[in-house]
Amino acid sequence: MNEHTEVFQRHRGAVFGVAYRMLGTASEAEDVVQETWLRWDRADRSTVDDPRAYLTRIAARASLDQLRRARARRETYVGPWLPEPLLTGPDVAEGVVDDAATAESVSVALLVVLETLSPLERAVFVLREAFGMAYGEIAETLGRSATAVRQLGHRAREHVRARQPRFDADDDVRAAVTRRFLDATMTGDIAALLAMLAPDVEFVGDSGGQVRAPKRIVRGYERVARLMVAISPDIPAGTEVEYREVNGGPAAVFVLDGAPYAVAVLEVDPETSLIARANFVGNPDKLTALAASWR
Structure with missing residues (x-):
């Protein structure tokens, strides 16, 4: 060189x-x-x-x-x-x-x-x-x-x-909330989901039209909780959720057969520890770089 x-x-x-x-x-x-x-x-x-x-x-x-x-x-x-x-x-x-x-x-x-x-x-x-x-x-x-x-x-x-959100919970709190949220989603536990969502929570699903996801932002804790329960049966069998640092903070990565196929990043209110926004990326075109560095 x-x-x-x-x-x-x-x-x-x-x-x-x-x-x-x-x-x-x-x-x-x-x-x-x-x-x-x-x-x-x-x-x-x-x-x-x-x-x-x-x-x-x-x-x-x-x-x-x-x-x-x-x-x-x-x-x-x-x-x-x-x-x-x-x-x-x-x-x-x-x-x-x-x-x-x-x-x-x-x-x-x-x-x-x-x-x-x-x-x-x-x-x-x-x-x-x-x-x-x-x-x-x-x-x-x-x-x-x-x-x-x-x-x-x-x-x-x-x-x-x-x-921009003026504050976010520290990484330990966000990581713990992320784990509980994904556990409740995977099991379809609507009561647990309702308990951890802020009243005006937003769900943002980026699919690029390539996978199933709402084409608009979903707002309100009841609507978001029902959405998570509705999509939980669509999670492929054999999916594992790994918790990694993504974009400088805690995140959940959905992995199937050793390859990531979706990422969830939550924004959490530090005063209430409730989820203010749930960001999900499932567009496969946006997971190429993450997959390349996955191990």
């Missing part, structure tokens, strides 16, 4: 991390990684003082272009859209959660909110809040004035603050 390839590999995780936070899908993020590599391979690297910053800027521009194209595709997406789940932790998804960013910056809850930002607002938010870039550097990266970038950053922060 030559030197410039080694340099790229050293910072590949950061490149992927920028792209994933911008796009919410691993497949599109990998496309950005490939484009960034091609540009790096052709660049005059003798003029590059900080390879990580240089590669981050390339990845941000490529991600912005990709995000603008992706928005049109997502308008025709069947059912609710959720980010593609990724296994995280010390031994997987290197660079997605690293010393440059916290687990919260790849949480499902935050990525859902980021979908409601404009592409430019999302780019500024990710580069500033997750990667700590200065406004001047972001402005240069995006081809905008520093004043415009500050305004975009302010709007994005206010938007996220208004829409």
Whole structure:
């Protein structure tokens, strides 16, 4: 491996991390990684003082272009859209959660909110809040004035603050609630489900139209409990539920014949320990990256 390839590999995780936070899908993020590599391979690297910053800027521009194209595709997406789940932790998804960013910056809850930002607002938010870039550097990266970038950053922060859950239960509580919720779902115990759901709970099922799931968000604890009981007979025989860290927090992964086929990530109110939102991803196209890192 030559030197410039080694340099790229050293910072590949950061490149992927920028792209994933911008796009919410691993497949599109990998496309950005490939484009960034091609540009790096052709660049005059003798003029590059900080390879990580240089590669981050390339990845941000490529991600912005990709995000603008992706928005049109997502308008025709069947059912609710959720980010593609990724296994995280010390031994997987290197660079997605690293010393440059916290687990919260790849949480499902935050990525859902980021979908409601404009592409430019999302780019500024990710580069500033997750990667700590200065406004001047972001402005240069995006081809905008520093004043415009500050305004975009302010709007994005206010938007996220208004829409993101202000708090979530700690990981131990979320993990325990997740286990109880899945146990009750697997056994069809509606009384147990009703006892752990917040009155205004939401169920969001991302199927992409490829597996059975509601095509709209289901709201209300009685409706969600009945839904879980109704779908429990559809869980394939032989399914095992494994509890792993996904997108920086506890999650349940449904596994059949050694391969994951669905992921559940819950948002839990820390004051009541009740489930405020249940996110389920069953679209097989969104489980490719998770399956590749599964062991």
